[in-house]
Amino acid sequence: MAIVSWNVRGLNGEEAMRQAKLLIKYHKPDLLFLMETKLAEGKVKSVSNKLGFEHGFEVPRVGLGRGIMVLRKDKVEVMYLTSSTNHFSCFLFFKNGEPDKELAFLWFLRGTEGSK
Numbered sequence: 659m660a661i662v663s664w665n666v667r668g669l670n671g672e673e674a675m676r677q678a679k680l681l682i683k684y685h686k687p688d689l690l691f692l693m694e695t696k697l698a699e700g701k702v703k704s705v706s707n708k709l710g711f712e713h714g715f716e717v718p719r720v721g722l723g724r725g726i727m728v729l730r731k732d733k734v735e736v737m738y739l740t741s742s743t744n745h746f747s748c749f750l751f752f753k754n755g756e757p758d759k760e761l762a763f764l765w766f767l768r769g770t771e772g773s774k
Contacts, residue, residue: 659734659752662687668696669705669727678709688731689750695725702727717741 662685666674669692682690690711697705699718706714711729715736719725720743728746730736735751 660685660687661689661691663691663693665693667694669725670696675708682709688734688752690727690729692727692729693725694723695719695727696723697725697727702729705729715741715746717743717746 662681664678664681666678668674669678678692690709695701695705695716696719697716699716701718702714702716705727706712706729709729712732713730713734713736715728715738717724717726724743726741726744726746728736728748733753735753737749737751739747739749741747
């Protein structure tokens with residue numbers, strides 16, 4: 659199981675997407691937390707598909723800044739608790755990979771972005 663957190667400083671351009679793909683190829687994360695995406699609302703499906711993730715959650719930008727995105731593989735279940743313009747809180751349940759077994763372990767994750 660791997661979790662990667664990255665302050666992407668804008669995910670609008672081709673270079674940022676290329677860098678994201680390289681990061682994913684190297685670290686092979688099950689969950690990817692992106693800060694400062696600077697993306698408008700409704701981009702999570704497109705980004706998750708381009709980067710090879712099955713599910714995603716987004717907090718859209720404010721003005722031209724901020725923005726949070728959490729992308730995850732099928733083996734990670736998420737129960738979102740709270741979110742705002744610069745944070746999200748959730749429980750993560752990781753499956754152990756065996757179809758007849760229950761979830762393997764649980765984490766609490768709070769992601770924040772920005773200085774405010």
